[in-house]
Amino acid sequence: xxxxxxxxxxxxxxxxxxxxxTIAGANDDSAQRKTKGRGFREEKDSDRQRRLSSxxxxxxxxxxxxxxQRSIEGWIILVTGVHEEAQEDDISNAFGDFGEIKSLHxxxxxxxxFVKGYALIEYExxxxxxxxxxxxxxxxxxxxxxxxxxxxxxxxxxxxxxxxNMRSGRxxxxxxxxxRF
Numbered sequence: 001x002x003x004x005x006x007x008x009x010x011x012x013x014x015x016x017x018x019x020x021x022t023i024a025g026a027n028d029d030s031a032q033r034k035t036k037g038r039g040f041r042e043e044k045d046s047d048r049q050r051r052l053s054s055x056x057x058x059x060x061x062x063x064x065x066x067x068x069q070r071s072i073e074g075w076i077i078l079v080t081g082v083h084e085e086a087q088e089d090d091i092s093n094a095f096g097d098f099g100e101i102k103s104l105h106x107x108x109x110x111x112x113x114f115v116k117g118y119a120l121i122e123y124e125x126x127x128x129x130x131x132x133x134x135x136x137x138x139x140x141x142x143x144x145x146x147x148x149x150x151x152x153x154x155x156x157x158x159x160x161x162x163x164x165n166m167r168s169g170r171x172x173x174x175x176x177x178x179x180r181f
Contacts, residue, residue, distance in 0.1 A: 068129070069152035074102050074122045075129035076151040082106070083142035084114040091119050094141055099128025120151055 105120040123129040137148040
């Protein structure tokens, strides 16, 4: 007798109920597979991958190689190594000589209130930004040398990137030391 006072079923099938797998669906091949989103793939996904890999998608395109990338409104340069007590006026005076500055972002650390150490400056024309980079890269601004470069750039050519990253065989594996037994 069990705890409720009812007679226990002595049948061996009742003692061992059959467990159903959440993935296999209890031996029924036609049952829909349930997964928990941990990378399980089915055959229908491979068809989708084949269709997508054969298409040639549109891209934003670049002008043929590495170099500066124009933002939506202008040419943006990144100034790093900015003194923590610098003001927008200090930076606009130093970089205003090369052309009209459309916008200047000097981000502050909320906790300390000081400059985070970089500034973004936007020029209308590429020549103005290029002149600012040439003249101010490595220059001293408020007792600190600043580095100036393009904020956005086209990536490397697709062909050169693939050639550089194509590895063969064993070299694709990580370079961690071999296991000791």
